[in-house]
Amino acid sequence: MRITILGSAAGGGFPQWNCNCRNCAGLRAGTxxxxxxxxxxxxxxxDAGGDGLLLNASPxxxxxxxxxxxxxxxxxxxDTAIAAVLLMDGQIDHATGLFMLRERGSPLPLWCTDPVAEDLSTGNxxxxxxxxxxxxxxHRIEPDGSVFEIPGLAPLTFRAIALSSKAAPYSPHRDAPVPGDNIGLIVTDPRSGRTLFYAPGLGEIDPRVAEAMHAADAVMVDGTFWTNDEMQRLGLSRKTAHDIGHLAQSGPGGMVEWLGKxxxxxxxxxxxxxxxxxILDADSPERAALDRAGIAVCEDGMTLDL
Structure with missing residues (x-):
């Protein structure tokens, strides 16, 4: 199977339209x-060249x-090569792009959990x-690890597991999470036996997630923040990474430590x-630490063949 990174930033993109942090200002200035x-x-x-599955529809x-x-x-x-769309959650940066696909001549095949369907039928x-x-x-996704298939994407198989993260701010589950607010996806190509584990929003690595990561040939996971207090230190938010459902990369129990296992x-x-x-700064000590650990930072347009 071929995996193409269409977008690699968190909500707001990079540079963010209203942000003048060191990264955003530096990118605009060329420094x-x-x-x-x-x-x-x-x-x-x-297979490269065929129809595929869009995972999240960003703005x-x-x-x-x-x-x-x-x-x-x-x-x-x-025409389009998008055979279906699958939503990992109901966040605005992962779902509002659905509006841009409205010109289809037939109903849009869309896969998501019940909590996400609820959020996208009510709050948003x-x-x-x-x-x-x-x-x-x-089409309903059960976040219980059971195998499902998506028409037009054979022979790929899919399994979803519930994650610890956060539902969208407009969700009734925002502060009372339910299984299926966020999922991790296990995609397997039975021809090669190779597997991708994909989880762009991940607040905690529990035993089930750790097992899926260890079994995968490629792991593409939450890279939102380097430190838990990143937004607080910059004066951009009162909330930590954990408060908004993301596991920071650095520090004890951080994503880098987990990936090292x-x-x-x-x-x-x-x-x-x-x-x-x-880590967006290619010359930063944080990016150097990732390089030493063998961890890649996704860029728009990257491809991965499994």
Whole structure:
């Protein structure tokens, strides 16, 4: 299977439109060795050149389609390589791009858990709005690790597990989480036996998540913040990374430590990187620490073949 990184930033992208932190200001001024990034989303194809699955529909989806010819194969006067969309959560930076797909000639095949479907029918009623356009052909995901398939994407198989993170601010589950608010996805190509574990929003690594990470050939996980108090120290928020559902990379029990426990052959990648995170600076000591640990920082346009 081929995995294409369409967007690798957290909500707001990089640089963020209203932010003048060291990273955003430095990128605009050309004084920071870094690359601009759109909001996180990936595209998975059973084979390069075929139809695939869009994982999360960010507000930047039109820019991402324009930058990725594989998503627009041009086989007919109206065409797309997006066979289906799967949502990892109901966050605004992962779901509002659905509005940009409204010109479909048939209901949009969309896979999500019940809590996400609830949030996108009530607090942020995207599904209800889309009924006035193409409509939504919604399929339920059970976050219990059971295997499911998606039409048009054979022979890939999928399993979802519930994660500890945060539901969207407009969700009734924001401070009372339920299984399925956020999921991690295990994607397997039975031809090669190789597996991807994908979790762009991850607040805690419990035994089930640790098991999925150890079993995967590639692990693409939450790279939002370097430190737990990153936003507080910059005066941008009163909340910690943990408060908003993300496990920081550094420190005891951080993402870097967890990734260091994986088999040496595992490909380790960070995605959903906040504009304040120093790892965006290619010359930073934090990026050097990741390089020494064998951890890659996702960039828009990267591809990974498994």
């Amino acid at each position: 920071l060795r870094a690359k601009a990034r759109t909001q996180s989303s990936i595209f998975i194809q059973p 930047d989806i039109l820019q991402q389609i324009k930058a990725t010819p594989a998503l627009q194969p041009g086989r007919a006067i109206r 009623p995207i599904f209800r709005v889309l009924q006035h356009y193409c409509g939504v052909d919604r 994986l088999p040496a052959s595992t490909r380790r990648l960070l995605i959903h990187i906040n504009n304040t995170n120093p």
